[in-house]
Amino acid sequence: MRSASKAPDGTTGTSGTTFDRVLLGGKVLLLLAGLALVLAFPGLAPDAFILSVGVTIASYAALAVGWNFVGGFTGYISLGHAAYSGLGGYATALLIIDGGLNPWLALGVGALGVAVVAVPIGVASLRVRGASFVIVSIAMVLILLLVSQSWADVTGGSSGLRVPRPFSDDVLRPEQHERFFYLHVALVAVALLVWWAIDRSRFGIGLKAIREDEDKAQSLGVPTFKYKLVVFVISAFFTALAGGMYALWFGYLDPIFQFSILIGSYMVLMSLLGGIRSLFGPVVGAVIVGYSLEYFKNQYGDSQFHLVALGLMLGLVVLFMPDGVLPAIGQLVNRFRPTATSIREESAADLLARTTKTEPRQAEEVSR
Amino acid sequence: MSTRSLETEGLTKSFGGVHAVNGASVAFQDGKINALIGPNGSGKTTFFNCVTGMIRADSGRVSYRGDDVTGAAPHRIAAAGIGRSFQLCRVFPRMTVLDNMLVGVRPQGLLHRLRGGHNAGDIARARQLLGRVGIDHLERSEARDISYGQQKLLELAGVLMTDPETIMLDEPAGGVNPALIGRLGTLVRELNAEGRTFIIVEHNMEMVMSLSHHVVVFDRGAPIAEGDPATVQNDPRVLEAYLGV
Ligand SMILES: Nc1ncnc2c1ncn2[C@@H]1O[C@H](COP(=O)(O)OP(=O)(O)OP(=O)(O)O)[C@@H](O)[C@H]1O
Ligand SMILES: [Mg+2]
Numbered sequence: 001m002r003s004a005s006k007a008p009d010g011t012t013g014t015s016g017t018t019f020d021r022v023l024l025g026g027k028v029l030l031l032l033a034g035l036a037l038v039l040a041f042p043g044l045a046p047d048a049f050i051l052s053v054g055v056t057i058a059s060y061a062a063l064a065v066g067w068n069f070v071g072g073f074t075g076y077i078s079l080g081h082a083a084y085s086g087l088g089g090y091a092t093a094l095l096i097i098d099g100g101l102n103p104w105l106a107l108g109v110g111a112l113g114v115a116v117v118a119v120p121i122g123v124a125s126l127r128v129r130g131a132s133f134v135i136v137s138i139a140m141v142l143i144l145l146l147v148s149q150s151w152a153d154v155t156g157g158s159s160g161l162r163v164p165r166p167f168s169d170d171v172l173r174p175e176q177h178e179r180f181f182y183l184h185v186a187l188v189a190v191a192l193l194v195w196w197a198i199d200r201s202r203f204g205i206g207l208k209a210i211r212e213d214e215d216k217a218q219s220l221g222v223p224t225f226k227y228k229l230v231v232f233v234i235s236a237f238f239t240a241l242a243g244g245m246y247a248l249w250f251g252y253l254d255p256i257f258q259f260s261i262l263i264g265s266y267m268v269l270m271s272l273l274g275g276i277r278s279l280f281g282p283v284v285g286a287v288i289v290g291y292s293l294e295y296f297k298n299q300y301g302d303s304q305f306h307l308v309a310l311g312l313m314l315g316l317v318v319l320f321m322p323d324g325v326l327p328a329i330g331q332l333v334n335r336f337r338p339t340a341t342s343i344r345e346e347s348a349a350d351l352l353a354r355t356t357k358t359e360p361r362q363a364e365e366v367s368r
Numbered sequence: 369m370s371t372r373s374l375e376t377e378g379l380t381k382s383f384g385g386v387h388a389v390n391g392a393s394v395a396f397q398d399g400k401i402n403a404l405i406g407p408n409g410s411g412k413t414t415f416f417n418c419v420t421g422m423i424r425a426d427s428g429r430v431s432y433r434g435d436d437v438t439g440a441a442p443h444r445i446a447a448a449g450i451g452r453s454f455q456l457c458r459v460f461p462r463m464t465v466l467d468n469m470l471v472g473v474r475p476q477g478l479l480h481r482l483r484g485g486h487n488a489g490d491i492a493r494a495r496q497l498l499g500r501v502g503i504d505h506l507e508r509s510e511a512r513d514i515s516y517g518q519q520k521l522l523e524l525a526g527v528l529m530t531d532p533e534t535i536m537l538d539e540p541a542g543g544v545n546p547a548l549i550g551r552l553g554t555l556v557r558e559l560n561a562e563g564r565t566f567i568i569v570e571h572n573m574e575m576v577m578s579l580s581h582h583v584v585v586f587d588r589g590a591p592i593a594e595g596d597p598a599t600v601q602n603d604p605r606v607l608e609a610y611l612g613v
Contacts, residue, residue, distance in 0.1 A: 197482075202473060205485040209471040212460035215422060219454075220472045221446035221530050277462075 019337055038185055042178040051177040057290035058184035059246045060270060064282035065191040066239035067267035069231050072195075072276040073204065075211035076126070076228070079264045080137030081239050083121075083144050086258035087114045088240025089247035090148065090155060093163040098154075103166035103248055111240040118236030119229070126228045129214070138261060145259035160254040163247045180249040187245055188283065191238045196279055198231070207231055239267075266293075269310065273317050275324025284325055289313075372434050373398035373565055374419065374450070374534060379428035380589075381411075381418050388414040390589030391428070396582070398433075401556060401566040403576045403597075406586030407610055412569045413455050415586070416538055420452050421445045432534075447474070451532030455539050455569075457520045461512035465503065465522055468511050469494035472529030497525045501555065517548050524555070534565040541572040553579055577601065585609065 045051040067081045091110030095101045101109065125136040148155045155161055167176060198204045206227050209217035218224045247253055257263070266289065267282075274285030292313065296306030321328040374396045381389040389411045396402040404412050418425040421442040430438045432448055440448070451472075460468050473490050475481050498504040501521040506514050511522060520540065527535060540556075541549045553575060560566055570576050576583065576597070583600040585593040587609040593600055600606055 200484055200486065201482050202470070202475065202485045202490075203481040205467055205470050205473075206475075206481075208463060208467070209460050212462060213458055215442070216454070216458040216460070217471060218442040219420060219422065219446060219452055220526065221443050221474055222471065223443045223475070 017338070023333065042181050048174040048177060051174055051181065053291075053294045055177050055181045055184060055249060056294065057287055058181055058188065059242060059249070060266065060290040061283045061286035062184055062187045062191065062242035062245065063239060063263070063267050064270040064274075064286045065188055065195065066235055066237075066242050068271045068276055068282045069191075069195060069198075069235035069238065070228075071268065071271050072281070073198065073207035073211060073231050074228055075276075076129070076133050076232075077268060078137040079134050079261060079268060080139070080141035081235075081267050082259055082261065082263035083137075083141040084114055084118065084236040084239035085243030085246070085263065086141070086144060086148070086253075086255075087117065088243030089163075089253050089258055090161070091240070092244035092247050093161055093253055094154065096164050097161075103164065107241065107244040107248065110244050111237050114240035115233050115237040118233045122229045122232040122236075126225065126232060137264070141259050141261060141264060145255055148255040148259060155255060156253070158255065160252055163251050163253060165251055166248050176249075180245070184242075184245055184249075187238075187241055191241075192279060192283070194234070194238070198234075199279065203227065203230075269314055271324075273314070273324060275326040275328075278324065278326040281324050281326050288325070371398050373402075373432070374567065375431045376415075376419065377429040377431075379415065379418055379430065380426045381414055381423065382426055387589050389418060389425070392586075392590045394584055394591050394594075396565070396567050396584070398565055399560075399563060400581040401560050401568065401579055403580035403583045404567060404569045404586060405571070405573075405576055405583060410586040410609075411589035412586055413538055414589075416452065416536055416569065419445075420450065420536065446530055446532070449533040450536060451527035451530050451534070452536040453520075453523050453527055453538055453540065455542065457516065457523050457543075459511040459519050459522050459526070462510055464507065465498065465509055465511055465514065466491065466494055466507040468522055468526055469498065469529050472526050474530060494525075494529060497528050498522075500528075501525045502551070517544050520544055521548075524552075528559070532564070534567065535559070536567045536569075538569045539571065540568065541570055541575050549575060 041054050042051060045054060063081070063085055066084070067078065070076050070078055070081075088111055091113050092103070092106045095106035095110055096103050099106065121140060125133060125140070128136060149158055151157070152159075165176075167179065171179070198207070206217065206222040206224075209220070209222055210224050210227060214224055243258070270285035270289045271282040272285070273288060274283065275281030289310065292309065293306055296309050300306065317324070372395070375394065377393050379389055379392045379394075380387070392411070392415060394404075394415075404415070406412055414423070417423045418428075419430050421437075421440050421444065424439060428438070429436065432445075432450065435448070437445060437448060460471065463471075467485075470485055470490055473485075495504055495507065498507060501524055503514070503518050503521050503525070506518060506522075511519060514522065520543075524537070524540070537556075540552055544552070549572065556566055556568070556579060566580075568576070568580065580597055583594060583597050584591050585600055585603070585606050587605075592605050592609060593603045595603075
């Protein structure tokens with residue numbers, strides 16, 4: 001009794017059953033349709049406001065995908081990733097204003113600088129796990145908030161900083177939005193490509209093992225600290241790029257908003273909601289959360305209602321879709337698999353093994 | 369006796385007032401099946417953890433094949449050729465059985481790490497080892513979905529994937545049905561015949577006595593007797609440790 005996807009020669013073909021092939025085809029179609037929709041969006045958007053909402057959502061997606069390099073691969077939940085988007089924004093702005101750099105060069109150099117800064121931060125914070133790591137990540141962003149507020153000569157302090165626009169003033173507002181929409185989408189695409197490449201590499205398998213059981217991974221020879229640090233720096237780099245891109249689009253930086261725990265929480269929420277273990281999870285999460293945020297803000301004005309709604313949403317997701325939206329859909333689809341793989345196939349010996357060991361297993365699981 | 373294997377000298381680890389490992393000096397035999405036995409709480413697991421770098425010993429030295437590895441990080445111990453399993457069987461629950469295996473592929477430099485994880489060479493080796501422990505038909509299941517006995521077999525196969533010269537098993541027969549224990553014993557013998565050294569912590573005396581060449585008995589964090597199974601079995605100190613006080 002072996003699963004139908006297993007070929008007679010003992011190799012499990014990756015193509016598998018007809019169902020698998022149909023599923024793959026469906027995924028590719030869905031992906032292409034999504035891509036077409038995204039690319040057509042600026043043309044379909046009825047007005048500049050809707051277009052700007054699109055840019056905001058794309059910006060959220062870039063932030064969430066950047067966050068998910070650490071969160072998705074290692075399971076380390078950083079609530080303070082606004083530190084890197086904020087630094088990316090300020091670095092880009094200051095390199096243009098004080099360094100006289102070309103805006104796009106400033107964006108790249110700024111993000112590289114943030115990546116370098118992330119090395120010592122990673123070395124310090126990745127030594128602790130779980131709740132301690134979360135707290136360290138929050139501390140980081142609070143420190144940056146204080147510094148940016150009090151170092152007014154450079155950052156503009158509480159009154160904020162105006163970022164020079166990369167496109168000349170001849171370019172009208174909707175056109176600006178459209179260009180930045182595509183720029184953000186391109187950034188998301190590059191980040192996703194890198195995430196995908198890591199996901200399928202040996203490096204990625206080691207990272208996922210860290211997420212599942214860090215000590216066990218290390219005992220199997222995975223240099224866990226090095227792996228975490230590398231992916232942390234990659235994450236800081238892409239988050240900084242997203243922050244810098246946003247700064248170039250929005251044209252104004254305010255420390256309170258840049259270095260806020262709220263922005264970091266958005267990144268976490270979006271990724272968790274979409275599914276941190278899926279490539280497109282953070283993007284799907286960003287679209288849902290970003291859209292809802294804008295909708296609630298629009299409906300209920302500047303009240304805090306959108307935060308309540310968001311909290312409620314997170315609660316529902318954690319309760320009913322703990323792995324996120326995409327994995328939940330995946331499970332749903334799997335139910336229609338013709339040879340129901342949910343029924344585990346086992347020999348009589350395995351069955352015996354399970355019935356005789358039930359007790360010790362439960363005892364051990366409690367103590368685990 | 370051939371080359372030197374794992375040796376400790378005055379290894380000590382306390383948790384608060386509990387001297388879990390208390391000045392343990394032990395030498396295991398290279399190329400043999402060594403057993404480490406002792407009553408519950410005698411410090412066997414803590415000893416394993418100190419040796420493999422999972423926890424830092426308070427004092428004492430650890431050497432492997434003559435090289436000092438005291439305080440080395442777990443992945444360095446693994447790279448030195450020591451693989452281990454855990455008392456509470458540990459696998460990567462939300463990864464497939466096959467991916468569980470691929471974690472143990474020894475990294476050799478940057479380019480090697482960036483290569484696709486699912487390349488033919490690694491997969492062939494993983495499948496061969498899964499076949500050897502008899503769970504190759506489960507390779508696409510997530511580890512959390514397979515039975516406890518199968519998880520134990522997966523853990524062992526995963527350790528073998530690192531191609532260790534020395535294999536430390538913490539209670540391999542714990543919570544496993546008799547038929548599987550027999551299979552485990554056979555597997556250990558075969559792997560030993562290939563030249564791999566074993567250090568096995570086990571409470572199943574039948575398995576220990578039939579399998580091992582050399583037995584070390586722990587009590588209160590230090591060895592109190594060692595020798596071949598027959599000698600140890602009849603040692604009055606051992607009987608006292610297990611039955612007395
Ligand atoms: N992390 C810890 N914190 C505090 N005490 C500990 C810790 N780990 C072990 N101990 C104590 O150290 C002693 C040795 O424990 P250890 O787990 O090494 O024993 P063992 O020989 O493996 O026992 P068993 O056969 O039951 O597995 C015990 O008294 C235990 O309570
Ligand atoms: Mg133990």
